[in-house]
Each structure stands twice: as C-alpha cells, then as structure tokens.
Amino acid sequence: MAKIVIDGVTYEVNGDNNLLQECLSKGLDLPYFCWHPCMGSVGACRQCAVKQYRDADDQKGTLVMACMTKANDGSIISIEDEEAKKFRANVIESLMISHPHDCPVCEEGGECHLQDMTLMSGHNYRRYDRKKVTHRNQYLGPFVGHEMNRCITCYRCVRFYDDYAGGTDLAAQASHHHTYFGRQSDGFLESEFSGNLVEMCPTGVFTDATFSAHYSRKWDLQTAPSVCVGCAVGCNTTPGERYGELRRIVNRYHGDVNGYFLCDRGRFGYGFVNSAERLAESQQGKGTGRRTVSEDEAVLELNRILDGGQVIGIGSPRASVEANLALLQRVGGDNFYAGVSDAEFAQLQILKQLSGESALHAPSVREIEECDAVLVLGEDVTNTAPRIALALRQSARNRADELAAAAGIPSWQDAAVRELAQRELSPVYLLSGYATRLDDIARATVVDSAPGLTQLAQALARTLDSAAPTPAATLQEEQKQLLGSIADDLKGARRPLIVCGTGSGSEALLKAAANVARALATARGGDQAVDFCCVVPEVNSVGLVLMAGETQSLGLALKKMQAGDVQAAVVLENDLFGRAPQSQVEAALAGVGQLVAIDQLPTRTTELADLVIAGTSFAEQQGTYINYEGRAQTSMQVFMNNQAARPAWKWLRKESETTLAGLLQTAETTLEGLAGITAILPVSAAAVAGMKYPRQSHRYSGRTAIQAAANVHEGKQPEDRDSIMAFSMEGMSSQRDTAVLPNTWAPRWNSNQSVSKFLDEVGGHLRQGNPGRLLFTRNGSSAGYFEPESAAVTTGDFTLIPAYQLYGSDELSARAEVVNERLTGAYVALAPHDAQQLGVAANDLVTVSADQEALDYPVCIRRSVKPGTIVAFTPAGQFPVAGAGDQVSLSKAQGSGQARFGNLIVSDLQQEGI
Amino acid sequence: MNSNLIASSATSDKIQARELTASEIEEIEHEKTLYPDKQAVGLEALKIVQKHQGWVSDESLLAISRYLDIPVSELEGVATFFNLVFRRPVGKHVMLFCDSVSCWIMGCENIRAHISQKLGIDYGETTADGEFTLLPVPCLGDCDRAPVMMVDENQHRNLTAEKVDAIIQQYRNNEPGEQGS
Amino acid sequence: MDKPLTKNIDMSRPPLEIAQYQAAGGYESIRKIAAGLAPADVLQQVKDSGLKGRGGAGFPTGLKWSFVPMGDNAPREKYLVVNADEMEPGTFKDRLLMEGDPHLLIEGMIIAAYTIQASKAYIFLRGEYIRAEHALKKAIAEARAEGLLGSNILNTGYSLEIVLHTSAGRYICGEETALLNALEGKRANPRAKPPFPQVSGLWGKPTIVNNVETLCNLPGIISHGVTWYQGLGKGVDHGTKLFGVSGRVRSPGCWELPFGTTIREVIEEHAGGMQDGYQLKAFLPGGGSTDFLLPEHLDLALDYDVIGKAGSRLATGTMILLDDRTCPVGMVGNLMRFFSHESCGFCTPCRDGLPWIEQIFVDLEEGRGSEKDIGILEDHLGYLGPGRTFCALAPGAMAPLGSALRHFRQEFEDHLSSKGCPYTRH
Ligand SMILES: Cc1cc2nc3c(=O)[nH]c(=O)nc-3n(C[C@H](O)[C@H](O)[C@H](O)COP(=O)(O)O)c2cc1C
C-alpha cells in the first residue's frame, strides 16, 4: 500500500499500479481513451493528463499522463489543476476535429465514451472550422459495422484485436492524421472475438451490425442480467429488448468469468430468439393432423400424458436447471434421462467423479489467465469454449510479465512489456486432433487422433509420477523428449493448467488427462490442487449430469422406448437426432406411445412429436445454468413473451404455486450435487426499499407515451411474479446491487466504461461480490489412477476425429440469421496425401462408412491433418457417422458438396479448388 | 501460421498472390540471415519487391505475406506507414523533389512549378507516357546546394529551370548518369 | 588546427580505401584496444572526454553507455545502432561523414560496440543516401577482409558484425525508439521511455543508439587521448563539431570547427556572409526544430549551454538562415507542413494539432487567416510542448513556431491586414 495525495485528499492505493487506474478505482472522474484495464497503458491519447508535484513545496508541478505514471508512495497529484484541465480540453478538442458529430444517427449515441469524455473534459464549442479528414469504410462481415470517420485514433481496436485476442486481419494503416484501422481489404473479420470491438471502441467506429439492423437507444432497451447460453463458460451478458424483440447482447462484467469480453457466438448468436420459425404456440397431432392448441388445452393434454404413468423424461443440457428439475420431479429420478450422447454422458460422469477430488481444481476464466504453463489435451477450445481460448492467450503472456518484472517494468506498461518480451511466451502445449486457432501461441503442437493422444497422455502421467500406470504403448525418442519438456514446464510452473474436455469425444483421453493432472499434483508435492479445466459443450451440461442418475443414459432411454416399455416420452429442449444415430432414434420413436417435445424452435424431434409444447428462450425466462467449473448462475428474464410460449418449468410444474425458488429448494435437499444452489438466488432485501429492480433504464423513467402514435392507451406493464425484477417504467437508479446489474450506468458515465464504478478496483470484482456460486465440493482424494484400457479394435482405414465450429456446433446460435452466413455445413477434412490417394479434391463427396451407418460428406483438405485420420464436422442436430477414435472407411462418392469452406477460419486449409 | 487465415466472403474481388521471382526470393532469403525476426524481413521484402517491380502491388503484398507468413494487414500497415514504399504504380523514373525549408528558402517552389508545368503532373502524379512520377520528399540533406531533387538514384543539386529541362531530357534519352551521384 | 572528423574528406575524389585510411592513422584505436584496453577502460576515456551526442539532444555519450548492463549476467545479445537517418530539415552533416570517410564511422562503431560488448551493429541509413550506402558497403567489406570486423577481431576474442539497413523513409525514424521499431519491421511509432533502449531496445535487448557524428568522434579520442581531445575545443564543450550553413549566403556548406567558434565566424568567414542584396533576419541554429535566434546573437559561441541560454538549442549545428526578403511566416509554414506530414500519428496533440497549424499557415499565406487563428497557434505552443506529447517531434516543431510568433508577430499581423503574403516570391 502506498499513500498518495490527489487534490489535497490522501488515498491509500496500490503503488504498483498507475495513477489513472488508481484514480478510477477510487471513483474519481479522470477522462481517458487508450488505456484499458485488460490492456494496460500506451500513453497515446494523452487524455488522462494530471499535474504532478515533486513535493509539498513544488508549486509549479509538471503535467504527466496518469496512465503512464506509477502511483508511487508519496505522489502528489492534481486532477483539478487548471493547466491539466486546459490540456485535457485541448486534447478532446483535437479528437473532435474530424469527428463527424453524427451523434443523432450514430449507434453509439447515448452510451458513447467519447461523448462522456467530451463533456467531462470540457469541450463545448467548436473552434476548428476547416475541412475534416474523411475515410472510406470497409465491409467487415455480418457482425460488425465500420464507420471510420468517427475514429479518434486511440489504437484500442488493434490493441484488443491483435495484441489481446491474437487476431491478424485488423491493423493500423497509413499514418499521421490519416491513420486508418481496418483490414487490408473488405472481408469478414476473422477473429471469433471481433464483437468486442463494439465495446472496445470508445466511439461508434465499430458497431454491432445486428443491432443496427433494428436499432434502439440504450435507454429504450429493457434489460436484465443474463447468462450466455452459447457454451459452458457461462459468460454474463446483458441482452436488450424492445417491442418484444431481442435487439442485442452486450457484455456484463463478471470478475471471475468473462470480465470485459464475450465471443461472437454469444454476442451475435441471439437471433434465434426472434426467429420467424419460433414455436409460438403449442401443437397437437402429427403431420397433416397437427393443430394449434390453446395454452389451457396444452396444459391439460400435457398433464394427462404425464399423469398417465410409464412416462420418461429426457432432460437437456441447454435447458435451465429449473426446467430439468421440473421434468425430473414430474417423472421421477428413475425415469429421468440425460439428453446427451452416450459417449458424452460417459465423459460427463468422469467429470462428475473428478469434481470431488481435492487434488484438482476447476479454474475460473480469470484463474486460467493466471496460469503460466498450459497443456491442452484433445480440445479445440476456440470452438467449444471460446472465452477460455481468449484466456489461454493471456496465460501465454505471463512469461512477458515475468520478464518485465525482472527488468523493473510494470506489467501495465503494455508496449514496453511487449517490446521487451518480443515473441517469448509461457509454455503452451497443444495436443489436438487438428490444427487449432491457438497454434500460434504453442511451444509445440501434436496432431493426432484420440487414441494416439491418449497414449501420449498416459506416458506423460507416467513421466510425472512413476506410480502412474504403465502406458500401453512405447514411444519414439522424439515423443519422449517432448513429454520430458512438457513435464518439466508443468512441474516448474508457478501455476500449471491442464485443459481437456468432452470435445475429443474420447473417454479414454479424458481419463488419461485426469491422470496427468493427478500425476502433476503428486509431482509438485504439497497439497496444492492442480488446475484441471474440463470443457463441456453446453450451457448446462454440468447441471444435467448433476441431476441425472449415473445409469440414466440416453441410450438406455431409447432402448426402453424401442422395447415398448414406455407409454410416453417427454423430450425437453432437445433434438434427439443430434444425440444418437438416426436409426436408433427412429426405432425408439416407433416404439413409444406418445412423444411430447418442449422446445423453442422446431427440430426433427418436434416434427415427430404428438404434442409440441412452446417453450421460451433464455431471454423470456429466469433460469439457472451450471458452467464447466460447477458455477451455478442465475439468468434473469429480460422480457415477457407475448405469445403462448411459457418457460418449460412452468409447463411441467405440478402445482401452479411452485416457484423457481421452490424448485431449487427441493432440488437442494434431494440432489446431492446441487447442494448450495439456492444461495445464488438474488434476494430482494438488497433492493432499494424492498422494491423490485426495474428492467428499464433510468432514462426511461416515466416515458409513458412511447406507443402514443399507435395507441393512446398505455398498456399495463406485465407483472413479474417469478423474480425480484419488475417490468416497470420507473427505471433503475444508479445505486444498485451489482449482483443484479442489468445495465451499467453511472452519472457522467453513459457508456459501458461506467463498469469501473461498480468494481472494488478497476478490472477487479463486483463490489457486492461476483454473482453465482461454485457447487463442486472438493474434499475427497483420488480413487486412484484410471487404468489404461486397450482400445476396442474396429475395422476401417481412417480414424475419426470430431471437429467443432464456433458457428454450427451450437444448435441455437446456428439458427440466428446472421450466423447462418458463417456456417459451413458438414464436411470431412483430409490430409492432402489421403485426398490424393482417394482421388478426391476439395468439395468432392466422400462416403464415410462406419459399423452401422454410411454418410456422404463434402471434403476439405487441410495440410495439418494427420494421414490416416479424418476430421469430421457435424453440425448440431445431426449425429456423426461414427464416434471419436472409431475406424471408418472412405470412398469417393458421386457429385459434389455445398460446404462453404470459405467460412472456415483455419490456417492450414489447402486452397486449391475452392 | 496464422497469417493465412481465410475470410473469403469479401465483397471485393479476391486478390491472388503472385509468384515471387527467383531473385526476389534469393534477396529475401539473404535478409533473413541479417535479422533475427521475420517481421524485420517483411519490411525488407517490401523494399526488395519494389526494387524489382517498381512498386508493391496487392498481389506482391500477398505474395510476401504468404512467403514470410506475416499477416497481410500487418504488412499493409507497415507498407503504408513509410514514405518510400509505393503502394500505387509509379513511372519509370521517380522524382523525389525536396520541398523542405532550405530548398524552400532557395526558391524551390518555382522549380517545382516549372517541373509540373513541363511534365503536366502535380505531386503524386505520373506523366501520361509513364516516364515520370513526381513526389515531394522531406529534406534530402544537401541543403548547402539547394534546391535539390533526386531522380531514381541520382541527386541533382543547385537546380534551375534550365537544369531541370536538361535533366528531364537526359532521362528521356536514357542517360541517367552515374548511379548514386 | 586538427580536424579529426574531416581530415580525410575530399569530396572531389572517392573516399579513402582501407589501406590509405590506415596509412593516415586509421584503425589505430582498434589496435590500441586490441593491445589491452578493457571495455571499462574505453568507457572511462569516453566519459572523461566529455563527448556529447551529436544527434541533437547533446546527451553525454559515456553516461548513456554506462546504463547498458555489463558482466556475465547481462543479456548475451546486445546491439549498437547507428542513427544515420538524417532527415531534420536543414541538416546535412552525417551525409558528409558517410560519403566522405566511411571508415571513420566504422572505426567509431567498433569502439562503441566493443565498449558495450555488442555482437551486432546496425547502421540505420536514410534510404535516399545512395552514395553513402555504396561507400559504407564497400568500407564494411574492406574492414571485414582486414579482420577488423567478423569473429575474433585482431585476436581480442571480440566479434562484431555490421549490417547496413536502409530506411523506408520517415522523419520519425530518427527518433531513437521509433528507429528501433522501424528496424524491427514495424510501424515506426516511438516507444515509451522508460524503459530506455540501453536496457530494453532492439528486439528487447540492451541497445545503444548513437548518431553518426557522435561515433566519428571516438577514433580520435581513443587514438590520441582525452587530453588531446579536450584541447580541440575553444569553448566549454570539448572537441570539434560539424557546423553547416544553408540559405542565402555566398558559399553555403559544412565545416568542422571547434566548439566555442562564434556564429558570426561561421556565417561570415566560412559561409562567406550573406549574398548581395540579402540581409540576415534570423536563423535557426541547429536545424528545423530549434528556436530562431536573431542577428544580435551572432557573437555567441557555439556551445550547447551558451545557445541554450540564449533560448534556442545547438542541436545538429546546421544553421538555416532567414534573410530579409524571405517571408518568415512562409518559412515556418514550410516547417509546419513538414512536421505535420511526418507525425507518426500515435499521440493526439501531434497528430491532430500539427495539421491544424499547417492549415492555418496555408490560410495565412492565401489571405484567409484571422486574428483568432493566431490565438490558436499560440494555444498550440503549450499544448504540443515538451512532456505533453509522446516524443520530441511535436515539441521540436513548436520551437520555430513559438520563437517566430515572438520575433515576427508583426509579419503575422501583416498577413492578416494585407490578406495574404506581403513578400514576393523570388
Ligand atoms: C523526431 C526526431 C527525429 C530525430 N532524428 C534524428 C536523426 O535523424 N539523426 C540522429 O542522429 N538523431 C535524431 N534524433 C535524436 C535521436 O532520438 C537520438 O537522440 C540520437 O540518435 C542519439 O544519438 P546521440 O546520443 O549520439 O546524439 C531525432 C529525435 C527526434 C525526436
């Protein structure tokens, strides 16, 4: 702790930080542009100037940039000093010289950091009366709009996009006052984090194109704190609605999970909520006999079926805990099955088993960023849990911070740290099925199929701990050397991390990964847990496996259905055709008496259902989701669905008095894995004077005439009986419980930068604590190493490796119209050599034959694919022809495919013929 | 390995990288021995390609990007930063005309006007016959012999209108004089 | 009088080849070092000599070197970089040295690199300096053939490679940290200091950046000793310096003269005085980013502090003379355009302030100026002043502007009242 004086007031600060950081952490208003808590200082904009005095006798002082000056003990500074104010006014005047002043038509208007800073810095009248510099805009794809004339050259976009997120296609170009930020030529922004530019840019250069398409001012949006349903990371979001339509999603700060950033799937994939395909009403009957039923009819019919006995429920990893619980309670635990593929279920069981082990720790995203040696085993994190991939990039940068610390350079001196470290990175080893987007930060990569990687992992565990089981295979010298270096780096690290997941599709690999982590824990001695990040595919995969009994696999359910043991099956938010082979699903459906499907959008399963119940999307319901690390988080309802859809838990509850809280309370007492879950429910005691939290913004207050053009009778606001939030026109004030932070706003801070006002320190944690609760209780020791199993021998020439895609692997986001533009469709990737042998070129079809099935896939050729393996991408809703590590045979098929490989953002695509 | 990421759905026509010539590659390879990092070689490669091709076309830019595995946007950022990397075609002879302070005091503006009038081009333009491109250049470091200009690799000093006429003629006749004089 | 910098230079013939150069006493310093001078000894001599950097800032060279980490724990890679970018308007001294006597620079580089134990040295040469490029290339090859470069130089166990890099052209590359970015193939924005290049420079390794002329002083210091060197100057600063004069004088040029020589002597004796019909109105004593001095300053001695006290800077020592028939507003406007175009675009005041200033000058010249504009110019003086911008480019631009507003206020007013430039171009 250091003591510094700011405008005569003494503050205790962290002397290692810079002055700007500390001023903001203390709640003081000091304008800035180029600085960002995650990206440090570069001193470009000069907006944060303050006066610094040598000592108490120094009357004159010198101007310094607060962001570039250490908050040394004894520092005396002034924000209010006239000269400093004058300088800051000059800076903002400069920045506004060529700014178009198009605020009325600018999407950033009203939540613009530049507007806020302009006012704060005191630039009211324009002196510059000459020509402005103008630029041409680029087409950057369906997600992000570009309006370069608004640019104030703060360099934040490229610093985020390239330096922080590892993007390569956005750069500063030209120079002096013609400096330009864009791609080399028009085209999609390639980074899967491009959407953050919208929030990173302090003005309206990079805008959310999906929002522009149905734009609304920030204060006209109804918002609530929500959780992204795109993957299992559980990033916190703020969706905004107006007139019954979801308009956009922006980041909601969470100190442990997403911090300031979202991935593009989460930000732009919301369009399915507004989809014209939405199941607005419930329907009964099949095929031509299908008819719409009223809500009451639907309830009656559903209850009739549910009460009819011999009913099974198939839960869903994309449905909330409450929805699954309601189904589970209704059909009973023995009749509740996990709606995931059997292979995935087996993997999730392992995760569940490991979640109690003291030697392992599931790291939060923030903790991942702190790790300084990483081993990734078989998981394409960028496509399965993108926000974690972004965190891994930051782990790799820890080496730079170490070097900087040794050289006495503070870590926030961003450019200096980068110049010192150059390309030096912390060790990251990627052992995966195919080349991934993180390869550029890897010290070494190995591309192999799951069986191959499993052998390496087994050997690595053994290298780390001689008590680990003897590996099944012997290794080559080269492989041994690699494992040696991996072992050394993991052992020598301050905080090593093992990343694996269900993405490999291989139970054996997951077990081997766990063995590596256990062996590492042993090798490191002591009782410090090893960070073991197990990525799972969907927002509530973990929740589902904590609820379903160990034996309750989908395969078992399907068998029972096929055998005719089941009168009715209720499928909750799930398309069975994506979870099991088509033949199995069809056979099961043929055997079941009644099929009920509850969903938001039509699927092949709803097509075949006898009763289709219209469910709500995440935005129209409150729900709890449990992320990959066992963190239960509440996602609040944003708006009321005006149609006949209801949240699944409401359809399914037996008593109409059952509340969300009630559901969770019962769950807590009956399901061991959910102990503690009720603690996450926000309590209204924290609300102002016992009132509910309004979902409308402060500036909405009293705007009752909003629909006046259409109707002079102002409609009554819907009532929210379920939560502590209200649909109210009163608007929220700025002083709120940060655990229920739907919308960041503070006086003088209309932009998202106001989030600093809600944090214990900038870049830190929400003042009332980050919402959510970790449910895993680790007090058990390991049951001992998993024994290596010898892989079952199947026939075929190629080993299958499943691939994932940010756009396409997730069922919901893939149905957003804009995301559609980025989809590729199913394909298999082959090594050039294999493609040649088979006589196929890119886009030709190949028939992939497995034990039971054969399917045709278009071919793409990737240089990094290991000969003898195929990398198969199967979009959500379809089931792959074979499992990971299975042997398949390939033959050239007639015709050619339609896959849009141009949408693939990979570095190893062989371009010929595309 | 990340420089070749593909985003093909661009609205603009796709640029195809051209083949680097053997001598370009040889020179680039030589530069690799002089600098420990490929990024430094990238800038050198831009200069090498320009030396051979006269300017750096989109196709060349892409070729360098592929060859050195440097993102094309990064190369563009560098290429457009520096004065002497030409991203647009130039004439056979490039006239770098010093318009800095000493030359200005010595009346370079008149000479510049004379050149412009004689060749019919302003700064940044190329004569219709593709012979000359006129560009301003900051102080050429020959201030004691101002006004000065550089044509290709030759410096011409104490310029007068008559001298300029002769110089232009000389280049038109392909008699540029000794290199680097 | 000894002229250690230019004694071999005769621009009417090619520069001395290595044999001739050695016959004239060249590379003696290296042999002296080989005979048993440790890096610390050389550093001490350079410190004692009082040599100050000739790149403009006049920072003591020995002191700068002393910040480089030495010893076994120091990074293995270290670099010496020669700043041969010379793009400051009105500056033409390094060109002379490199074209006239390239071996002198190489000799100086070996001394400097040896002192900090750098294994590699880059010459960052202005791209347009073709003749210097040829001369240096040849000289480097000769020195290598002679065993003065390469591995194990003169059996000292010390090795050095010199790489000649030609710049792709930007004035900002002369700023030593922007230069490092340019050498790394990046956009040449300057770097934050601290950390200084001596600690984290080229590719993050300890690096010394020195001006050509600075390095050319070293052979003399080591060969002939500190006492000899200190005896060269006439004034406070030690040694000799290249002084140049451009503008309407009878014989503009560049001469090696001792520190302490008066400005009058340089202008009147060496440059032959003003041309007929022209009178000296003012001058920039050390290149385009120094403050105007007036005829009343002619008798000042050319020493760093003396010129500093008079309100300007000695900087590069190349003077630009403003005569009575040339418009001071036009002259400053020319400089402003230069600085505006050469701004790297990284920091706000420089990037957006200079183009506005440039515009105002265009408007003043073309009769569109207003009183308000002059206020805006004055406002920018503080706004773009030292410490306010990221590097010294913008403050450098403010030097001629500020002093012009002080000394030539009337001329500015005249542009307003006569709606344009009252001077006739000639
Ligand atoms: C905008 C700018 C341009 C500069 N240009 C040059 C230059 O062309 N040559 C040079 O030697 N120093 C130049 N300098 C000074 C260098 O930054 C640095 O101080 C010098 O190279 C150090 O060498 P010295 O210690 O030998 O003087 C420039 C500085 C600035 C701010």
Ligand code: SF4
């Ligand atoms: S003062 Fe700023 S914009 Fe100007 S050259 Fe220096 S860093 Fe670049």
Ligand code: FES
């Ligand atoms: S925030 Fe400090 S200079 Fe930009």
